[in-house]
Amino acid sequence: MSNRTPLMAGNWKMNLDHLEANHLVQGLALELKDHGHDYSKCEVLVIPPFTDIRTVQTIVEADELGIKYGAQDVSVHDNGAYTGEVSTAMLTRLGCSYVVMGHSERREYHNESDELVGAKARKVLDAGMTPILCCGEALEVRKAGTHVDFVLGQIRAALKGWSAEDVAKIVIAYEPIWAIGTGETATADDAQEVCGAIRAALLEDYGQATAEATRVLYGGSAKPGNIKELMAQADIDGALIGGASLKADSFAEMCRFYA
Numbered sequence: 097m098s099n100r101t102p103l104m105a106g107n108w109k110m111n112l113d114h115l116e117a118n119h120l121v122q123g124l125a126l127e128l129k130d131h132g133h134d135y136s137k138c139e140v141l142v143i144p145p146f147t148d149i150r151t152v153q154t155i156v157e158a159d160e161l162g163i164k165y166g167a168q169d170v171s172v173h174d175n176g177a178y179t180g181e182v183s184t185a186m187l188t189r190l191g192c193s194y195v196v197m198g199h200s201e202r203r204e205y206h207n208e209s210d211e212l213v214g215a216k217a218r219k220v221l222d223a224g225m226t227p228i229l230c231c232g233e234a235l236e237v238r239k240a241g242t243h244v245d246f247v248l249g250q251i252r253a254a255l256k257g258w259s260a261e262d263v264a265k266i267v268i269a270y271e272p273i274w275a276i277g278t279g280e281t282a283t284a285d286d287a288q289e290v291c292g293a294i295r296a297a298l299l300e301d302y303g304q305a306t307a308e309a310t311r312v313l314y315g316g317s318a319k320p321g322n323i324k325e326l327m328a329q330a331d332i333d334g335a336l337i338g339g340a341s342l343k344a345d346s347f348a349e350m351c352r353f354y355a
């Protein structure tokens with residue numbers, strides 16, 4: 097058993113308006129409270145669209161909930177003529193503690209490169225928040241059997257030049273694209289194979305302290321029915337959850353995987 101605190105992160109993607117966000121966070125808080133959730137056994141994070149963050153902040157702060165919240169993306173710029181972008185300062189001002197970057201949906205639809213993803217992670221860490229760096233292969237890569245090399249290549253390109261101390265502070269989320277929103281979960285063995293390879297690469301590149309500290313999540317059709325098996329794997333420290341995080345009961349059940 098490692099001393100890494102497990103993290104359940106709900107990526108809402110482009111779902112839920114502020115009224116629905118309010119409903120979900122309150123429902124989630126109640127579910128967790130009713131079941132006596134121990135936040136030291138699993139950190140709970142919601143990642144709403146930008147427009148819901150203020151709403152989530154209000155509820156979380158008013159009730160001093162243990163739930164944390166973050167953003168799905170961020171700009172690499174500080175301010176200026178970047179229409180549509182949101183800066184790290186804007187997110188810290190709203191109390192965000194995590195920011196996702198490099199999600200496959202942004203890599204695919206917005207042509208985000210490993211270099212840009214790495215620059216976003218740097219920006220987020222420098223602003224005092226925790227980057228959740230996403231990686232993962234498409235089905236063709238998996239079929240060709242080169243998925244481990246592909247994923248390690250993404251991570252190494254994004255983190256080029258980083259110190260061991262900084263890498264130890266980030267979260268890496270392995271999300272095989274073919275398992276996202278498809279109902280097709282990677283088996284626990286498939287997920288462990290890649291998460292284990294990520295940790296072995298961290299050991300090789302940055303040494304033992306970093307390899308032991310950096311949290312590695314799995315994402316892709318994670319749900320109440322498979323979370324226990326995923327969390328039983330040595331190198332899986334939590335999950336990045338899409339669909340199943342949009343319902344208070346299913347997400348709360350996953351946060352309580354340890355019970």
Ligand SMILES: O=C(CO)COP(=O)(O)O
Nearest residue numbers: 107276277316317338339
């Ligand atoms: O992309 C994901 C989380 O970032 C996974 O989404 P699903 O859990 O809906 O497959």
